[in-house]
Amino acid sequence: MSTPYGPDEIAALQEKAKRHLWLHFTRMSSYADADVPVIVRGEGAYVYDQHGKRYLDGLAGLFVSQIGHGRTEVAEAGARQASQLAYFPLWSYAHPQAVALADRLAGLAPGDLNRVFFTTSGSEAVEAAWKLAKQYFRTIGEPSRYKVLSRSIAYHGTSMGALAITGLPGIKEPFEPLPPGGVRVPNTNFYRAPEFVANDITAFGAWAAGEIEQAILREGPESVAAVFLEPLQNSGGCFPPPPGYFALVREICDRYGVLLVSDEVICAFGRLGHYFGSDRYGYQPDIITFAKGVTSGYSPLGGMLVSDRLMEPFAGGTATFLHGVTFAGHPVSCAVAMANLDVFEKEDLLGNVRANEGTFRSTLEKLSDLPIVGDVRGDGYFYGIELVKDKATRLTFDDDESERLLRGFLSHALFDAGLVCRADDRGDPVIQLSPPLICTQQHFDEMEQILRAVLTEAWARI
Numbered sequence: 001m002s003t004p005y006g007p008d009e010i011a012a013l014q015e016k017a018k019r020h021l022w023l024h025f026t027r028m029s030s031y032a033d034a035d036v037p038v039i040v041r042g043e044g045a046y047v048y049d050q051h052g053k054r055y056l057d058g059l060a061g062l063f064v065s066q067i068g069h070g071r072t073e074v075a076e077a078g079a080r081q082a083s084q085l086a087y088f089p090l091w092s093y094a095h096p097q098a099v100a101l102a103d104r105l106a107g108l109a110p111g112d113l114n115r116v117f118f119t120t121s122g123s124e125a126v127e128a129a130w131k132l133a134k135q136y137f138r139t140i141g142e143p144s145r146y147k148v149l150s151r152s153i154a155y156h157g158t159s160m161g162a163l164a165i166t167g168l169p170g171i172k173e174p175f176e177p178l179p180p181g182g183v184r185v186p187n188t189n190f191y192r193a194p195e196f197v198a199n200d201i202t203a204f205g206a207w208a209a210g211e212i213e214q215a216i217l218r219e220g221p222e223s224v225a226a227v228f229l230e231p232l233q234n235s236g237g238c239f240p241p242p243p244g245y246f247a248l249v250r251e252i253c254d255r256y257g258v259l260l261v262s263d264e265v266i267c268a269f270g271r272l273g274h275y276f277g278s279d280r281y282g283y284q285p286d287i288i289t290f291a292k293g294v295t296s297g298y299s300p301l302g303g304m305l306v307s308d309r310l311m312e313p314f315a316g317g318t319a320t321f322l323h324g325v326t327f328a329g330h331p332v333s334c335a336v337a338m339a340n341l342d343v344f345e346k347e348d349l350l351g352n353v354r355a356n357e358g359t360f361r362s363t364l365e366k367l368s369d370l371p372i373v374g375d376v377r378g379d380g381y382f383y384g385i386e387l388v389k390d391k392a393t394r395l396t397f398d399d400d401e402s403e404r405l406l407r408g409f410l411s412h413a414l415f416d417a418g419l420v421c422r423a424d425d426r427g428d429p430v431i432q433l434s435p436p437l438i439c440t441q442q443h444f445d446e447m448e449q450i451l452r453a454v455l456t457e458a459w460a461r462i
């Protein structure tokens, strides 16, 4: 495929990118002597760089592009809305697209989650959920509840409140002190389960859920507002919940009057073959936070879905949830989300994920014959591959090795080989895959072949 960029334009883009653009979570020095990768267009499951080179988008951008790239019907829905009403705030006013989308999401969400509070991003959604939990408890006469439990290594966003909930010490430390109240509990990494439950996944789940109860008791139930959990934990490399885990967590939350927040910024909108991850694993949250896939990235949008019970104290008199942001529920984003959900329905994308997730898993599991592959785990279209130095003992790489392996080699090598995915060492080193929901066997095979070649070379370099 030809590129619209000639050599002079490419050089100018590089020069300006290096001079003026600040990339997120990126060591800018790594581009001092190398080109900044510039992605110029996308089509289906593929994106193309400034040179016209094609890449399989094995991460859906950043867990976002559920319907794939280049869907003109979704882009046109946004353009139509911008012509009709580009912007109006949700501060005291409504607009038809926000109403329609709130109604549609309430219909899709589990149980009594009937109220939608829009934001523009996932961090803002998490922030809003914590603020709602705090104000809700004040409003109902339990003002001492402000703490939030979340799992170690879990990522819940980067704004100060969301960062306080995030369980990654490395990205928190420069910003301390953070808002007080973030408390960590164990995650559900069964591959690295404590020895006494290492052979029994159900016992492991009961232990991990029990640790939530212990933390609530330790902190004092009267001080705990909420537990924030992803249906399937992303950071650390795709930890599915053990059988029975969420049923126990739900019981524990009910026992101590604590809210269960399902952070579905990644797991909602088909990633696990259902509109919501809580549906897949059969539990009822009090709040769901969402973003990313709700628009498949054609315009930014996030939000939280809230139960009738949580809304109730705000429904009468002078009570007001004292929170809002200018662009939340932007008309263009809401129109785009509606068009995105139309594509989900027309093309039965949930059905596609459910029909193909088994072969996605088995295709990735073929990589288990490589000495560097310790574990392949996940559900739906969301997988992590944990890399190890010694398969038999599950020995992981030390910091230096991880640095050389992931940053020094794998990230670039996978991209150069034509695969967008994520090599991450925020927990143990993992490669993560989260392709668009339109993907089928041909894409799984392509991922497997690229990973096999690059991981084989990585092993030879260790």
Ligand SMILES: Cc1ncc(COP(=O)(O)O)c(C=O)c1O
Binding pocket: 121, 122, 123, 124, 126, 155, 156, 157, 158, 230, 234, 263, 264, 265, 266, 291, 292
């Ligand atoms: C579970 C979870 N919560 C919150 C966030 C933050 O979302 P955003 O980057 O849109 O602020 C993310 C981002 O990946 C996430 O995975």
